[in-house]
Amino acid sequence: xxxxxxxxxxxxxxxxxxxxxxxxxxxxxxxxxxxxxxxxxxxxxxxxxxxxxxxxxxxxxxxxxxxxxxxxxxxxxxxxxxxxxxxxxxxxxxxxxxxxxxxxxxxxxxxxxxxxxxxxxxxxxxxxxxxxxxxxxxxxxxxxxxxxxxxxxxxxxxxxxxxxxxxxxxxxxxxxxxxxxxxxxxxxxxxxxxxxxxxxxxxxxxxxxxxxxxxxxxxxxxxxxxxxxxxxxxxxxxxxxxxxxxxxxxxxxxxxxxxxxxxxxxxxxxxxxxxxxxxxxxxxxxxxxxxxxxxxxxxxxxxxxxxxxxxxxxxxxxxxxxxxxxxxxxxxx
Amino acid sequence: xxxxxxxxxxxxxxxxxxxxxxxxxxxxxxxxxxxxxxxxxxxxxxxxxxxxxxxxxxxxxxxxxxxxxxxxxxxxxxxxxxxxxxxxxxxxxxxxxxxxxxxxxxxxxxxxxxxxxxxxxxxxxxxxxxxxxxxxxxxxxxxxxxxxxxxxxxxxxxxxxxxxxxxxxxxxxxxxxxxxxxxxxxxxxxxxxxxxxxxxxxxxxxxxxxxxxxxxxxxxxxxxxxxxxxxxxxxxxxxxxxxxxxxxxxxxxxxxxxxxxxxxxxxxxxxxxxxxxxxxxxxxxxxxxxxxxxxxxxxxxxxxxxxxxxxxxxxxxxxxxxxxxxxxxxxxxxxxxxxxxxxxxxxxxxxxxxxxxxxxxxxxxxxxxxxxxxxxxxxxxxxxxxxxxxxxxxxxx
Numbered sequence: 162x163x164x165x166x167x168x169x170x171x172x173x174x175x176x177x178x179x180x181x182x183x184x185x186x187x188x189x190x191x192x193x194x195x196x197x198x199x200x201x202x203x204x205x206x207x208x209x210x211x212x213x214x215x216x217x218x219x220x221x222x223x224x225x226x227x228x229x230x231x232x233x234x235x236x237x238x239x240x241x242x243x244x245x246x247x248x249x250x251x252x253x254x255x256x257x258x259x260x261x262x263x264x265x266x267x268x269x270x271x272x273x274x275x276x277x278x279x280x281x282x283x284x285x286x287x288x289x290x291x292x293x294x295x296x297x298x299x300x301x302x303x304x305x306x307x308x309x310x311x312x313x314x315x316x317x318x319x320x321x322x323x324x325x326x327x328x329x330x331x332x333x334x335x336x337x338x339x340x341x342x343x344x345x346x347x348x349x350x351x352x353x354x355x356x357x358x359x360x361x362x363x364x365x366x367x368x369x370x371x372x373x374x375x376x377x378x379x380x381x382x383x384x385x386x387x388x389x390x391x392x393x394x395x396x397x398x399x400x401x402x403x404x405x406x407x408x409x410x411x412x413x414x415x416x417x418x419x420x421x422x423x424x425x426x427x428x429x430x431x432x433x434x435x436x437x438x439x440x441x442x443x444x445x446x447x448x449x450x451x452x453x454x455x456x457x458x459x460x461x462x463x464x465x466x467x468x469x470x471x472x473x474x475x476x477x478x479x480x481x482x483x484x485x486x487x488x489x490x491x492x493x494x
Numbered sequence: 495x496x497x498x499x500x501x502x503x504x505x506x507x508x509x510x511x512x513x514x515x516x517x518x519x520x521x522x523x524x525x526x527x528x529x530x531x532x533x534x535x536x537x538x539x540x541x542x543x544x545x546x547x548x549x550x551x552x553x554x555x556x557x558x559x560x561x562x563x564x565x566x567x568x569x570x571x572x573x574x575x576x577x578x579x580x581x582x583x584x585x586x587x588x589x590x591x592x593x594x595x596x597x598x599x600x601x602x603x604x605x606x607x608x609x610x611x612x613x614x615x616x617x618x619x620x621x622x623x624x625x626x627x628x629x630x631x632x633x634x635x636x637x638x639x640x641x642x643x644x645x646x647x648x649x650x651x652x653x654x655x656x657x658x659x660x661x662x663x664x665x666x667x668x669x670x671x672x673x674x675x676x677x678x679x680x681x682x683x684x685x686x687x688x689x690x691x692x693x694x695x696x697x698x699x700x701x702x703x704x705x706x707x708x709x710x711x712x713x714x715x716x717x718x719x720x721x722x723x724x725x726x727x728x729x730x731x732x733x734x735x736x737x738x739x740x741x742x743x744x745x746x747x748x749x750x751x752x753x754x755x756x757x758x759x760x761x762x763x764x765x766x767x768x769x770x771x772x773x774x775x776x777x778x779x780x781x782x783x784x785x786x787x788x789x790x791x792x793x794x795x796x797x798x799x800x801x802x803x804x805x806x807x808x809x810x811x812x813x814x815x816x817x818x819x820x821x822x823x824x825x826x827x828x829x830x831x832x833x834x835x836x837x838x839x840x841x842x843x844x845x846x847x848x849x850x851x852x853x854x855x856x857x858x859x860x861x862x863x864x865x866x867x868x869x870x871x872x873x874x875x876x877x878x879x880x881x882x883x884x885x886x887x888x889x890x891x
Binding site: 182183184185186187188224225227275276278279280282283284286287289290291292293295296298299300302304305306307308309310311312313314315316317318335336338339340341439440441443448454455456457458459462463464465466467 | 581582583585621622672673675676677679680681683684687688689690692693695696697699701702703704705706707708709710711712713714715732733735736737738837838839841846852853854855856857860861862863864865
């Protein structure tokens with residue numbers, strides 16, 4: 162005899178997740194949120210009984226790029242309708258292959274915007290003012306005085322070049338404006354005049370932006386067109402006093418060219434929340450350069466953002482199951 | 495905006511001046527000083543050619559033709575500095591600028607020749623709180639008119655003492671404002687997003703993967719409490735507004751309605767109200783007897799356990815022992831400090847070991863551009879002070 166609760170749970174659509182808790186699983190609090198709308202099934206449970214359990218799964222919640230979606234997995238889930246990605250980037254998903262299985266893919270563009278824009282600002286400020294270096298000096302056992310001629314550079318009234326003026330790029334511009342920065346931007350499409358005026362941003366050709374900016378911030382998504390968007394030529398166009406900030410994807414930069422540019426002082430510094438791969442191999446030259454700040458892909462790593470991403474993903478997945486308009490569907494190119 | 499200094503008086507020199515002989519323009523070398531001896535005629539020329547000055551011929555025969563008063567008219571005012579270069583000294587490139595306008599005398603040179611140089615010194619260019627000014631020094635500088643201090647803080651100066659000697663004081667208030675506000679924002683973002691910790695993880699030889707359960711806290715949309723809403727505090731508010739933060743502030747005086755509305759700031763007459771509501775508490779006051787240990791055990795306990803304290807004012811505004819205790823007991827979540835007491839902290843201080851603390855080496859105004867502006871401001875103030883004109887950025891008691 163089954164209780165009403167168990168019956169109700171069984172009525173909920175099956176949702177596959179990597180796991181709950183630990184270093185690679187979904188946070189406990191997010192799992193609880195998911196359980197309100199779905200019958201949550203972990204990878205472990207699926208692998209123990211692929212045939213039976215596979216049939217129940219209608220959705221997959223992909224978080225921090227897990228679980229990996231490959232042909233084998235898709236073949237074992239005959240009733241899969243939608244993959245709800247937590248986060249806006251979907252370059253880790255083979256959209257064409259997934260589409261061939263008749264499965265939809267959604268992302269979470271709204272939930273990521275504020276926290277990622279904040280991260281871009283954090284990296285720009287930390288790099289300009291040499292915050293990481295400074296904190297190391299402040300706590301080093303060898304420090305017995307603070308040198309008077311230890312200086313950084315100004316952010317206020319400097320020129321920021323934003324490459325990629327989507328939702329996140331625009332929020333970066335809104336923040337940078339408060340620092341009286343001169344804002345140039347480059348995008349596939351030009352924004353409207355009102356939008357430009359609201360943040361004081363000037364549309365620029367890529368070359369002009371690179372030549373004039375004190376800070377160049379990459380805020381594009383990763384596509385075949387943006388892969389290695391910043392290479393030797395682009396780095397050579399930048400000012401020798403300029404800083405490159407990357408909050409998009411590691412593969413947007415030709416990493417070897419970046420290492421060379423930093424070593425030869427073609428540009429002054431870099432601040433990267435993303436690299437390729439993540440983490441970098443431990444002997445990679447980027448880890449040793451004094452003028453590089455690297456953060457472990459934490460653009461959306463806040464309690465608030467991860468919750469908002471889960472909620473946005475839930476709403477997207479439910480809209481697919483309920484045959485309603487889908488807020489944020491992504492299509493193969 | 496600089497202007498030429500028109501000398502309006504003559505220094506009282508005790509030793510009798512040589513008659514019918516002119517002295518070369520006074521440009522002391524770094525290595526040696528040759529004061530005129532009472533019985534000499536023309537003093538030995540300096541060991542290097544003096545730098546060219548407008549209207550002053552370089553060759554000695556031409557100088558001999560000039561009258562003494564004309565010579566003195568070309569004299570640059572003597573300004574005392576601590577030293578050039580090294581840990582705390584005036585920057586080399588700044589020194590070049592200053593030497594075109596002043597006769598710079600280092601503390602070392604002064605101490606080697608106190609009696610003579612003491613009377614020549616009319617201003618002190620105080621860079622990074624040096625040279626230290628005490629009663630003894632003031633007594634030996636009878637012609638001292640003005641002390642120009644770098645930065646906006648003047649807690650290191652005894653204003654009453656200086657005033658009692660008739661010495662005016664200037665600082666550099668407004669030009670440090672944006673850099674300091676920027677650093678406040680940098681520290682708030684770095685602390686909230688665990689940037690320093692994250693960087694260490696990203697480069698650590700032990701890192702094999704980035705864990706999914708490693709999270710910071712959001713700045714956008716959070717509540718910022720600004721304690722001290724002067725020029726710097728207001729600029730912090732302007733920046734925080736763009737992050738859609740809710741802004742509370744506490745200040746001696748409430749700002750007017752337009753100013754509050756422009757940054758969306760709400761006044762908290764009682765500091766307690768601010769402390770209880772803020773996710774981030776930022777200290778932007780100057781150090782005075784009233785703000786000394788403004789944040790102590792009581793204030794820290796009023797703060798949320800998820801709150802972060804940011805200090806860009808002075809170390810002594812915080813009761814440091816109480817802060818250590820609060821951080822260790824998780825009474826508050828984290829702290830980010832550009833200032834401590836002393837600076838640097840002793841190497842065994844508990845603050846250096848806490849994971850949830852970021853300390854920066856007092857770099858609030860440490861940018862190339864701002865330091866240049868400081869030098870220019872201080873030069874203007876000295877020139878105005880010596881000319882008896884209104885002093886830009888004068889600090890009044």
